[in-house]
Every structure is written in structure tokens, then in C-alpha cells.
Amino acid sequence: MPANEQERAQVASLAREVQAACGQSAQIAFADQGYTGEDAAQAAKERQIRLEVVKHTQAKRGFVLLPWRWVVERTFGWLGRFRRLARDYERLTKTLEAWHWVATLTLLLPNYPSIL
Numbered sequence: 324m325p326a327n328e329q330e331r332a333q334v335a336s337l338a339r340e341v342q343a344a345c346g347q348s349a350q351i352a353f354a355d356q357g358y359t360g361e362d363a364a365q366a367a368k369e370r371q372i373r374l375e376v377v378k379h380t381q382a383k384r385g386f387v388l389l390p391w392r393w394v395v396e397r398t399f400g401w402l403g404r405f406r407r408l409a410r411d412y413e414r415l416t417k418t419l420e421a422w423h424w425v426a427t428l429t430l431l432l433p434n435y436p437s438i439l
Contacts, residue, residue, distance in 0.1 A: 330357035338370035353377055402426050 341349050351373045354363075359376050367374035402408055405426040413419040 331360050331363040334358060334363040334374070335366040335369070338367045338372050341372070342370050347371070351375060401430055405429075 338349075338352070341352070349372055352367060353375050354377070356376060356378050358374060359378075364374045402423070405422075407422050408419075408426060411419075413422065
């Protein structure tokens, strides 16, 4: 996305790319306050995506962690522990995708009994 354009103006193209990558299966997108507004919500709705803006319920002072953003950042932190994913060593995107699957399964499988 170009730096001189508003984030909410790019929702239509982002939604189109997400649906193409997910095989038209994405249903909800969590976004920060840069994506507020009816135009952004309508652009996502045209691609069958519900746009949910995560924001604070009241004015806060200082750094306050947003709940859904923390989950995403924590997941990136866990995946960042795998050295192979820290750099772009792979030539093919399919190989990089496979390494992401391996890393994710390595994190999730030890907890498998507790998931059920």
C-alpha cells in the first residue's frame, strides 16, 4: 500500500486479495482504527467479509495493549523463535509456507490433548 494513501481507501483491494488467497473463505477481518468508516465496512462486505474494528472503549493515557492485536503479536513472537523463518532463505513461496506449517504444528501439537 502506498504511504500517501489512507488505509481505509485500500479495503476493497485488500479484501479481494485476501479472498483470492483464502479461496473465498474469509468471513471476518479484525482491523485497527485506521479502517473505521462506512466506506471501509461496505467495501469489505462486498467481498463477504465482516470488518470488525478493534478499538478502546474509552480514552487511555500511555501504552495500552489492544486485546486481539496482542494475540496476533504473540503468535508472531512464537513463530519468530524458529530461525528458519527469521530470514528469507527460501526461493519458493511454497517452501516458506511449508516451514510455517511445520513451525505452527510444532507449537500446537504438544498442547493437543488440552485443546480437546
